[in-house]
Amino acid sequence: MNVSTLAAFPSPPQGVWQLGPIPIRAYALCIITGIVVALWVGVRRYRARGGNSDVVWDAAIVAIPAGIVGGRLYHVITDNQKYFCSDCNPLNVFAITNGGLGIWGAVILGTLAVWAYLQHKNVPFAPFADAIAPGIVLAQAIGRLGNYFNQELYGAETNVPWALEIFYRVDDAGKYAPLTGHSTGEIIATVHPTFLYELVWNLIVFAFLLWADKRFRLGHGRVFALYVAGYTLGRFVVETMRSDEATMVFGFRINEIVSVVVFLIAVVVFFTLKKGRETPAEASPAGTASKSVEGEAGEGAPAATSAQPSSAGDEDGPAEGR
Structure with missing residues (x-):
């Protein structure tokens, strides 16, 4: 059915290009770009908190594959009818290039994997999570493209x-x-761009997290909890507007229910966590402190101590991730 409107913007004519035998997928490029940007933001913010930027890169090696597996598992579980019906091919479960990654599974399994890795390395998880949270939601915004x-x-x-x-x-x-x-060239419908609504909301959450973190000097995992609460609030609204096929539970889309449950948990966690922010010494154990923090006083000068945080850990420092 053709639908005409007074004003509208078009979808791209295609989302996959062939470079010889290799398909170049815009979806994959957006996800990769989001990951790179998230790492850049995370490194700057973690270093500003006194952490070692190498920890961010090492954690990414664990988080990225875990996030992909978790995202795919969530999608397959919640949309199992697409893979295990009488006319379906169960092997399509592994066809990730066809689309189907659930952000819930990606965040949960990715977070658990990083938590386990940091536990093994004896690195505090909360300061790390607070540092990378804004970058995660920014990556989600880019991924929506x-x-x-x-x-x-x-x-x-x-x-x-x-x-x-x-x-x-x-x-x-x-x-x-x-x-x-x-x-x-045939237009079959003009629709609400709900992916765009979520993209814009994620950018708002990103800016809010940076502001709140600086204004209230949040720490001990509260930035991460605020990210989860902010994202799920917007996701619930967007889910109510979507018209694509989804698993329904008690008459609601499964992601609506998950959004509400996770939002409530995040709010409770935010208000029960300790107030204030960790010192650089608390954020990173001895021997793993950021090189920029250790050398902040200049060559031959004594390194910053927990009693005298360097400018890299100050909320007004240049590496705060603003």
């Missing part, structure tokens, strides 16, 4: 000025291929 290229995760049809045009896509054989095909 992948949904734009895939023409997925949108809402009901609408005529609002910012409506998204969904194109009919086909493969080289002329068969309908919404993810991997190219546009024929």
